[in-house]
Amino acid sequence: MRAALLLAALLGAAFLAACGGHGADTATDTVLDLSSGRELPLNEAALGLRDADVVFLGERHDSRADHAGQLAVIKALAATGRPLAVGLEMIPHTDQTALDAWVAGSLGEDAMRRTFARDWGEPWELYRPIFVFCRDNKIPMRGLNVPSEIARQVAEKGFSSLTPAQAAGLPPVACVIDPGYKDFLKRMYEAHGHEGHGGGSFEHFCEAQVVWDTAMAYYGVRYLTGVPDDARAPGRTAAEAPRPDRTLVVLCGMLHAWKPAMPARVHGLQPGLVLAVFLPREQGAPRPSTDDADYLLPE
Template sequence: MACVRCLALIALALFLCIPADIRAQAREADALDLTLRDVLRGRDVPLAKAAHRLAEANVVLVGESHDDPDHHAAQLQIINSLRLSGYPVAVGLEMFQHREQQILDDWVVGNLSESDMAKAFARNWDASWPLYRPIFEYCRQERIPMIGLNVPREITRQVARQGFSSLSREQMGQLPPVVCIVDPAYEAFLRRVLGTHAGDGEFNKFCEAQLVWDTAMAYYAGEYHVSDPERTLVVLTGSVHAWKPAVPAQLRKLHPELSSLSVLPAESGVEPGRITPKDADYLYMRGG
């Protein structure tokens, strides 16, 4: 597995050295290599054919393992395939706080250097900018809007440690409208996906943090769509947030008029055969 990861990182590094116009051509051809498993129908569909159905949704959530280059390559292919099929798209990011939207706007129009964006990315997320760089470069090249969907990370960390009730009035003011009530179905979903056996008290705080995360991303995704309804918003997020009981469920509560589709990597912590249409709409994988 380590060797496979090294090869993927080498391939990514080589990809970044290719001129932008050649990279674009490579992406257009590579979009044909991604295969999606239609969970409801139990069959594999080439991305080029699935793109039309994806574009019918207002929001498409594409899950990832944050450190997996193959997942980011697949996300880029999905974005590219939608654009090549003639559908206007925007990209929503778990990796950026909503309050730093101006940075993303400046990046897309070319008013921010890569070094400044790398610093902003590290401030918002971590040091994994090289893994996300091809997606960011592509969005800038094609003038695709990028939308920050997250809340300040110190807030979710505090909720995970001390619970939602520990937030001050000032901290609550940094959140969109959030009702943090963890119901049994949501807790069962997280236990199933994460396989955790943590004690009830600590796990409930973790559930609250996840729920704050899910609700905020759903809220900001819905707000963006209201402002730009012609675009399909492709949300890049950790797989646990892309499952239907997570962000999609909160999106239905906050914006029942919007439709969403959930696309997970085939290796999402649960055996593919046990993933049902209640969990996701598509699984993505390489080849046929």
């Protein structure tokens, strides 16, 4: 019996090592299941998400706790054996070659840090553990955003300020703000502010959110379904594409991760995809409902 227990322990350790040696810290993590209202072991929740096509992990960009929770979820999902990819709000799709080189091990950390600093305003150190885990475990990373200067311009001056050349470089975006979506954004804008989204009006803030949500949904769906990023390129449409062979885990701000935001855009592009949403736990804030998310991240 002792020999059998020892063998089981060794096999378990080998499996965790195959996932980067970081599995032990997910064993005691829990997530709040909003449908049942109970704390659920993260590993159990991950097993229930093996059929998910897209898992959104919302964050407060400057929160070390949120990024630790995101990493715990990624590790737990990887431990199920389901292939993963990690999509990033922080990196535009135009810098995809840098991400590919990073995961392949041919781009050093200093170079990746410089690319990250150019594309994103938060410290590299907050995201480094996730980047290193993906590199060490050969998990593809995908840039989902538009170039930061485009998002900043829309937030400050509005969608109409884009030149024809700038607009032509975007995926198909109809900057029409649904009244329900606008009400949602107003609630979030008033509750959380709009740090990092420019200094323009609320209308311009809404337009920037629409551009970001739509573009990130577009590039994420194209990656999952194998449809070229260029909408004018020949090939399969999203509706004709087979079921994805992996789960895309999207790291993004909590305003983008809320169900009425990017998940709704993904659903509009590809209704058959199975989605799940995690949001951060906010002390003193009302608990989100299942209209907002499915789970709250580990503390």
